[in-house]
Amino acid sequence: MCGIVGYIGDKIATPMLIEGLKRLEYRGYDSAGVAIMNGNGVETRRAAGKIARLESAIASNPPHGTLGIAHTRWATHGPPNEQNAHPHVSQNGKIAVVHNGIIENATSLKAGLEARGYVFKSDTDTEVLSHLIETAYAGNLEAAVIEALRQVDGTYGIAVISSDEKDKIVAARKGSPLLVGIGDGEYFVASDASAILAHTRQVVYLDDGDIAVVTRDGYHVLDLDSVIREKPVTRIDWDLAQIERGGYPHFMLKEIFEQPTTVENTMRGRLILEEGFSKLGGLNISKEDLLAVDNIIITACGTSWHSALIGEMMIEELCRIPVEVEYASEFRYRNPIVTPRTLCIVISQSGETADTLAAMREAKRRGARTLGLVNQVGSTIAREDDGGIYLHAGPEIGVASTKAFTSQVVALALFTLKLARLRDLSVARGRAIAQAMAKLPEQIQSILDRAEEIEQLAEEFKRATNFLYLGRGYNFPAALEGALKLKEISYIHAEGYPAAEMKHGPIALIDEMMPVVCIAPHDAVFDKITSNIQEVKARKGKVIAITTRDEPSLAGKIDYEFRIPETEDLLTPILASVPLQLLAYYIAVKRGCNVDQPRNLAKSVTVE
Ligand code: F6R
Secondary structure, X not given: OOEEEEXXXXXXXXXXXXXXXXXHHHHOOOEEEEEEEOOOOEEEEEEEOXXXXXXXXXXXXXXXXXXXXXXXXXXXXXXXXXXXXXXXXXXXXXXXXXXXXXXXOHHHHHHHHHHOOOOOOOOOOHHHHHHHHHHHOOOOHHHHHHHHHHXXXXXXXXXXXXXXXXXXXXXXXXXXXXXXXXXXXXXXXXXXXXXXOOOOOEEEEOXXXXXXXXXXXXXXXXXXXXXXXXXXXXEOOOOHHHHOOOOOOXXXXXXXXXXXXXXXXXXXXXXXXXXXXXXXXXXXXXXXXHXXXXXXXXXXXXXXXXXXXXXXXXXXXXXXXXXXXXEHHHHOOOOOOOOOOEEEEXXXXXXXXXXXXXXXXXXXXXXXXXXXXXXXXXXXXXXXOOEEEEOOOOOOXXXXXXXXXXXXXXXXXXXXXXXXXXXXXXXXXXXXXXXXXXXXXXXXXXXXXOHXXXXXXXXXXXXXXXXXXXXXXOHHHHHHHHHHHHHHHHOOEEEEEEHXXXXXXXXXXXXXXXEEEEEEOOOOOHHHHHHHHHHHHHOOOEEEEEEOOOOHHHOOOOOEEEEXXXXXXXXXXXXXXXXXXXXXXXXXXXXXXXXXXXXXXXXXXXXX
């Protein structure tokens, strides 16, 4: 979603802020702006479009000062034009605000402000905040911010400056991530550590209800009653190289190619081959409590929801515990059956997705124990869950999730292995799965070594207007994920289906123009998908098959084939999804799409 960065120190703020915005651009990117304390007061510059547009708009005459706030926007209220770009300035021109989140009662607050003579210049909900803070201001910015926030319903991560207090940034958080960065004689405010990593690794994560007051001499954190809150300082353990492209043309390609390493990192120190077991230090649950779990709910959004579906099949097959998978956005608003013996697994790359976080809180409120599978260390879900498994996949910058997905499935397999072996899975079976897992990095590498084959395939299909992805069993979610990857970055309409379900409707779409990707490894349902492939071929569909071995039964039925290595059935979606990621990537590049920043999307969806 939107990104926030703020700076106070002895350096010229504008270039620091622009650099931070560029690192946040992957989160949301339709307009941007900065507000700088320039000696006289607040000077604001904004531009529609990417950060580069803002940068060139201010290049000849940049605002000059050593304190400022900046924002990159993903539009919620009003179109992405200059007037709706942040920062938004109060009526007297003294207070500037950048905001992530949504003010739900903006309409009524706006009516009240208009009745008092305030004139709104934008369509945004954020402008309400800048005027409200102005009305509450009586010489102390944090007090005015607190007073304004008391009137607000909704979510926010904000940074505020005022020309009446030229050496202060006030930041506040409710439902939208924010942190304070501690540099050497300088301080930062940011919605994401990657914005400031070039300058410091020491950060203080703000929690909901926190107000940070940052000055040239230090910072302190208050609650909404102005009581000081002690906050731990956290050291970020990843480095700048991990958030740079490292010679690849796009982050997405870099992240696809990182998967041998990221999958290895997810397993590192956790897989016990001899015992066919896994060691998961962060679960924070006793063996007795884990064995007492009698049902599991897995909740997530998007790609993470696809990995949840694979997790459901793994856990039910090997642990024999009922599992339900829920879209987080649905779970949070219905009346689900949750008991103290329910384990709620929450999957999120970012750890900040608003619906997933809310679903986790709802599950907790109803008495479930929560377990977070999260990539982003220190994120809100990771801090609020009862226990967790970090993915250790490193920062994922490309908007389309790739390496986080494969690491999520690996983390689910590790969890399944642990629980199944604690229950009644034999050591021999556990060992076979663990050994298959250990081979994954090298098997993924062998697929990546043949990326060119997929690139050629992409050339064949780059003009397609529709795609169908079919899979069965463990590879039905892989089909969903393949279709999602293609549609989100290439804008080609694509649907994923359980292969047999195709007969109940989508088969009507199949003709000689329809490419149909069939995930057909030699697994328990291979014979079944062979029949489905036959049905596609009979309607002249173009079959692109992902297979694991020479299959006489497929002879004459497939148009294109890509082989992946054999593995345990439950791990096949990890290997199958790699060529599908590459296919989506190459098609999108050949169509001239911006794969790292596809239109309308944001990396971390921090609004409902
Ligand atoms: C698709 C994609 C999204 C995310 C979804 C959840 O490529 O990236 O569908 O998977 O927005 O995000 P997280 O996992 O951060 O909760």
